[in-house]
Amino acid sequence: MSFLLTRSSNKTPGLPPPTAAATAYRHTADLLRPKWVFYAIVAYIGLAMIVRFFSAASAFLRLRRLRAATPASEDGAVTRNNKVALRRLPAAGVTAFRSVAYRWKVPLGDWHHMNGLTFFTAVAYMVVLFSFSFTNAAHNDPNLWSNRVSHVASLQWTFVIALSGKNNIISLLTGISYEKLNIMHRIAARSVMVVAWAHGFGRIRIRLVGPDSMKEVHHLLGLVSGIAYLFVFFLSLRPVRKWAYDFFLPTHIVLVLLTIISAYYHSFNFKYYMWSAFVMWAFDRFCRTLHVAYNARVWRYLFLQKNNSTKAEAELFDDDAIRLTFHLPAPWRPGHHVYVTIPAVSRWPLEAHPFSIATHPREQQVNDGNGRRVVLVIRPQGGLTKRLADYLQIGVPRELTLLVDGPYGTPPSVLSYSTVILIAGGTGASYTLSYLLDVINNYKSNSCAARRVVYIWAVKARSNLGWYGGALETALNTAPAGLSIEAHIYVTQHDVDEKASEGSDGGHDAKGSTAPFQFTHGRPDVAKILTDEITSAREDISVGVSGPMEMAMLARKTMNNFGFGSVLRGTASVDAHFEMFTNT
Ligand SMILES: Cc1cc2nc3c(=O)[nH]c(=O)nc-3n(C[C@H](O)[C@H](O)[C@H](O)COP(=O)(O)OP(=O)(O)OC[C@H]3O[C@@H](n4cnc5c(N)ncnc54)[C@H](O)[C@@H]3O)c2cc1C
Structure with a gap:
């Protein structure tokens, strides 16, 4: 002071001296x-x-x-008299807030x-x-x-x-x-x-x-x-x-x-x-x-003199994607991502890149001390991910040492919603798949309110299903009977052997065996899918989107059609979350 x-x-040139009070x-x-x-x-x-x-x-x-509601009370078609119900005011207020706060994009x-x-x-x-x-x-x-x-x-x-x-x-x-x-x-x-x-x-x-x-x-x-x-x-x-x-x-x-x-x-x-x-x-x-040291199990090296590094199996697919599989000691939730440094191809020690975890922490019942299995699916871009793709050979798995920082993110839980809609494009499926697995796992242990899941995935080719090693098929085939799951795979670019069959076909996966989902050629009509689900739902809906910007914009626009007035008249209120794979 x-x-x-x-x-x-005390005095600025060109201005009168400040008064004593102003100076004080x-x-x-x-x-x-x-x-x-x-x-x-x-x-x-x-x-x-x-x-x-x-x-x-x-x-x-x-x-x-x-959870207390009996499934019987949820049966039957939804009938609405379209009249304003004042008891819906809190839900309508929350919807209005979400529309303005999260879904309205300021035109900049x-x-x-x-x-x-x-x-x-x-x-x-x-x-x-x-x-x-x-x-x-x-x-x-x-x-x-x-x-x-x-x-x-x-x-x-x-x-x-x-x-x-x-x-x-x-x-x-x-x-x-x-x-x-x-x-x-x-x-x-x-x-x-x-x-x-x-x-x-x-x-x-x-x-x-x-x-x-x-x-x-x-x-x-x-x-x-x-x-x-x-x-x-x-x-x-x-x-x-x-x-x-x-x-x-x-x-x-x-x-x-x-x-x-x-x-x-x-x-x-x-x-x-x-x-x-x-x-x-x-x-x-x-x-x-601390995260990196914990994930690398440094204590095993310090106290047991055992090899402490995280080893991942890396595989390059011919449709331009890389799968990394490794074990992560740190606990994670669906929707989380980790930052990965790959010394074999990183340019400097702090070069860490974020990728979403596609597996569910409860997939493995027992944590054997190495952590639980994590799968990351990476779409090569122009930097580290391209160098990684160049380092690998198509179809030949290779062991890599990783440094893993995380998990990160504060992903919302979808378990308290009766209908869960998950929409993904390409590798965005890592994000939505982890949520699908979460609902299925929690439904089995009666700790989830979801009764219906709609799973939409837009891929360039059917072969993209191979990225997750059959995890989607296994999840759908083992899903409990009481949980209604509708899964649609949209193939946006035809594979050579697919061109013969146009339109929608049900139930054959990349290998040609019967699959628990519907294949459709072309892009998903996100607006129609959402409109149909929102207008037919009895209770609040959760919508998760991870894909290209246009997909997210369309989803936002559609959800905004069901605003304050609509919820006041009985339409379900929608809670949405987006993972756009960008923080830059
Ligand atoms: C939360 C989150 C989760 C993601 N999950 C996945 C996933 O599961 N699969 C997937 O294929 N991609 C995912 N991405 C995108 C992925 O991180 C980038 O594609 C990757 O880092 C690009 O690396 P590059 O050096 O090859 O890219 P470049 O060709 O150098 O850049 C491509 C784009 O990636 C951005 N980018 C580059 N480095 C980083 C970085 N360290 N952190 C954030 N952005 C960066 C650049 O700004 C640019 O827009 C995710 C991104 C985020 C933010």
């Missing part, structure tokens, strides 16, 4: 406003925790109610998709950040706000860094997955950059402390921090992340460290504002190291 009083010039308020605001912004965010996180609590409680009550152009809730959160964040930073300064005098904004920015880094981590406290508290928080990480980081640079411009406007001030090390460090921050901004724009992810990630980590460490030494009295940012970063790195 003494530094601020002695080193700051400035010192109070320098101290309090950064904290107010912080408290506002903590309050918002608290609100998200309350929403999480109520949604978990409602899922629990729904599960209990539906083709290059960006943001749902209503993220948009609202982003706008609210900017309003709070900028208003607490810049308001209440007479004549917009930088003398009154230039130090304050730097304190606001310093304290914000705690959130910015927390929002970036795979293991972060906000995700733990709110149940929001780190991938979704990552969007807020970018928005917050860019807003804070504006505030941090405002500090720089403000100080320049006040003329810093004297003509030689730029020779002072701490001012130079401020400049280094600001320039590094600008580089962080430009090198993290979407095209860079999309087309050069391997370049983006290491440069991002180095530049962010440079930004924060130089800001730390630039700052005088408020260094402690930045400690928590370092703690957040260290927490994430510590958890990730």
Whole structure:
């Protein structure tokens, strides 16, 4: 504080000197406003925790109610009188919230998709950040706000860094997955950059402390921090992340460290504002190291001198997919994914890529100490996955050493819904297959409310079914009789030997034997499938989609046709979750 009083010039050139009251308020605001912004965010996180609590409680009550309902009471066609029923108001309200918060896409152009809730959160964040930073300064005098904004920015880094981590406290508290928080990480980081640079411009406007001030090390460090921050901004724009992810990630980590460490030494009295940012970063790195060590069974090496690495069997299919099979000691849930590093083809030790787990943790009754079987199916792209495909030979399994970090994600449970609809395209089936297995397993142990499952999978060729080694067929063949499962495989590009038979045919898998699903040539009519299911369901529905963007957009659009008014008149309320295989 003494530094601020002695080193700051009292008068901004070209502006009248601030009044004594304004100067006095400035010192109070320098101290309090950064904290107010912080408290506002903590309050918002608290609100998200309350929403999480109520949604978990409602899922629990729904599960209990539906499990208690006798199957007989669910028989028969659904008849609706189409009249408004006020007792449906809570369900209709939840539907309206979901429509606006999760399914409404803010039109920001083709290059960006943001749902209503993220948009609202982003706008609210900017309003709070900028208003607490810049308001209440007479004549917009930088003398009154230039130090304050730097304190606001310093304290914000705690959130910015927390929002970036795979293991972060906000995700733990709110149940929001780190991938979704990552969007807020970018928005917050860019807003804070504006505030941090405002500090720089403000100080320049006040003329810093004297003509030689730029020779002072701490001012130079401020400049280094600001320039590094600008580089962080430009090198993290979407095209860079999309087309050069391997370049983006290491440069991002180095530049962010440079930004924060130089800001730390630039700052005088408020260094402690930045400690928590370092703690957040260290927490994430510590958890990730722990995950990798645990999954590699390091204790076996340390105490038993046994080989500790994770060995995977890798297989390349002629239809351009790779299957990795290995054992994972860490527990996981359907919908989870893991980050995999493959030393044989990774370019640098931290090059880890996310893939969804297609197997169910209860597939193996006993965990023999090596963990449970995990299958990942990978569609080669242009980087690590292509190098992996080049490393393998079609049809010749090869053993690979892996480092596995995870599992990650906060996938929702579908067990409390009476109808579960799962729609996938290509390798998106890893995500939906794990949910199908979850429903079947839990139905057997009477811990699930689902009575009906609709499983839709669009593949390019029938041979794609081989990716999961018959897991889908086995699951459907062993499904309990009381659970109605409709499985449709849509083949979008014909194999040579399939061209003869057009239209829909039932029941032959890739090897030609009888299969428990229906084959149809062409794309699934997602809108019709969803409309039919929603209008004929008695109870709330869960819809899970994992596939191309167009598939998800169509599903969202269809679900939005059954909004507030429709649910009030008796239509089932729909809860949807999407895995788009992208967090960039
Ligand atoms: C939660 C999640 C689950 C996924 N599950 C699967 C799956 O089961 N099967 C599957 O085939 N694919 C899955 N993906 C996509 C898969 O991670 C990418 O295709 C893969 O990382 C591309 O690697 P590459 O170096 O060959 O890609 P590149 O050709 O370098 O890039 C292709 C695309 O992948 C993105 N990408 C590259 N590296 C990463 C990374 N480390 N993290 C996130 N995105 C990256 C790029 O931004 C680009 O958009 C999943 C992605 C996510 C986010």
